[in-house]
Amino acid sequence: MKILFFINKEKVYEEVMKMTEYIGAKNDEYERLTAVPEDEDLLNLFWDEACNDLYAALRHFEPIIDFENENKVKGLQIEITLPENWDDKLQNMIHEDMKKYLIAKIYMQWMATAKGKDNATEEGPENIVNRILISLFVRKRPIRPIYEEDCENEI
Numbered sequence: 001m002k003i004l005f006f007i008n009k010e011k012v013y014e015e016v017m018k019m020t021e022y023i024g025a026k027n028d029e030y031e032r033l034t035a036v037p038e039d040e041d042l043l044n045l046f047w048d049e050a051c052n053d054l055y056a057a058l059r060h061f062e063p064i065i066d067f068e069n070e071n072k073v074k075g076l077q078i079e080i081t082l083p084e085n086w087d088d089k090l091q092n093m094i095h096e097d098m099k100k101y102l103i104a105k106i107y108m109q110w111m112a113t114a115k116g117k118d119n120a121t122e123e124g125p126e127n128i129v130n131r132i133l134i135s136l137f138v139r140k141r142p143i144r145p146i147y148e149e150d151c152e153n154e155i
Helices: 008-028 039-058 086-115 123-136 147-153
Strands: 002-008 065-067 074-081
Touching: 002 008, 002 086, 008 074, 008 086, 039 065, 039 074, 039 086, 039 123, 039 147, 074 086, 086 123
Parallel strands: none
Antiparallel strands: 002 074, 065 074
């Protein structure tokens, strides 16, 4: 079965900007820590890196990646082929986790850059990737078939 995920780039940027604005205001470093639309070039660099890292994590599933959907909305579109016995109830959770991963990865890179550190800690985003991978490996429990002759023998 083919599963399609789409994460809107602008929505991710909005979340990153909200988070940086909050942390900047909380730490009295609003100007230094807040990402604004004028920072889009740097955010694009972080977006590309986060997308590449997500693709690398999903490579076992041979994902097909595109950077806009059929309506030409910019973002990350990932198509993955999974076995028929994959538990499709997890699709929405995986979609949200992919979005959270991109937000967390970009946010951490932004904060590391804004604070002048060499690199961001990877613990948060990597935990999200692990949860995505675990969910992609979940399979539906097999259902034992019931045959008519089995029913007749029980009576």
